[in-house]
Amino acid sequence: MTSLAAARITVDESLCASTGMSESVAPHLFEVGDDGALVVLQPDVPADLVEDARAAARSCPTRALAVS
């Protein structure tokens, strides 16, 4: 292990509408898949990406993302 995950991203599927906002803010962490469902590319977020994850969560228009 080079780095321990500093935070974890969870998606509330009942809220997510795949608006792509998280993907636009943090494309290395999120991608809307071919079936239209949001894929979290790195659910366990290393320390240097935690701020990106939080910014993506803040930008989500459906408030479907949690970073804890």
Added chain:
Amino acid sequence: MSLTLPEVDGIDLSDEEFRARPPAEREAAFLALRRHPRIPFFAEPDFPFIEQGPGYYAVTRHADVDAISSRPALFCSGEGAVSIADLPEELREFYGSLISMDDPRHAKIRRIVSKAFTPRMLEALVDSVESLADEILAAARRTAEAGDGTFDLVKEVSAPLPLAVICRMMSIPEADRQLVLEQLNIILSGGDPELVATPEDAIGLVLEAGAALSGLMQRLADERLQTPTDDLTSALVRTEVDGETLSTQEIASFFILLCVAGNETTRNAITHGVWALHENPGQKARWLADPSLSKTAVEEIVRYASPVNWMRRTATQDVEVAGQQFRRGDKFLMFYGSANRDETVFTDPDSFDVGRDPNPHFGFGAPGPHFCLGAHLARREVAVAFRKIFELLPDLEVAGEPDRLRSSFVNGIKRLPVRLTGAS
């Protein structure tokens, strides 16, 4: 604002005359409503052939719009989102599609189409938006040079660009684009007398317009079923929800939604943006000097323009908002432009600031499942439009007042006279 605030009792948002008042007067009315402790109630405007409904609450504060929009289980869209009056169900689905639909069906269909509008997918489209903008602006310059140097920005630039982009996404043939534009203008006229002679004509004309667009889409859908390509139309005809493909009628409705949502809004954002930069030359100079402001400038244009005036929600049960009690079935109009100038959220809300940050505007709708599907696309189109205007039409200046659309629903500009100083 130096205006004296009007008495809340004297304001009637349903009055057609209200829409015709100068923007500053309307802003003052909304400011008075935001400061009023109660969420005000208005009688519904008259619509021919539709029984007058019970009225609606006008939600004007940022926090209250958020509280309604973000709780779709309590405030649904399925009773109608784009019409104050309750429309017959067929008409609602026909003209609303996803926008007047609730989860779970809304979520299933939205996910299918959302992929086409994600930032990654739109990357591929950016080059074509740029080349379309190049062609359109070159044509505008030719129009100016062939005449006296003036032209209508809406006709030559703001309208054709979003139309060309959405038509390219859906593969609408060039020959059909004028038809699409004309029919959309009628659907979204909101009873503006220039487009619809009398209110009695409105419903018939709107139905005819819908039928014309629907016919075009059915033809295209049939073609794509035979010969699929990688366009959005092909994706729609292949789509299955709960094991069933979308009906031709559903595809046509979705096409109308995309056209309406993807054209008028962006068209008006571009036009309002050019007007705002004209009225705020310091901001224009600032943006020209620093192209990296594009991101915040585009958001500010969308906040300032607020192209959609409102969306409706209906209470699914007795519910409280801002300490006020409401009953199941109560209607709410969320006034986005008012929320976007809420002085408790935005510093100096009436000023146009291309560097505004943070800018938590509701120009693409407020939080919730119906947040604008095309937000990423619209941002790119507006950004490209202004970059290209600065580059290819650096001598563009506004030559007259905007001619505003008298619509309840769309904050539209029908015409904006401009001139190219280098062309005369």
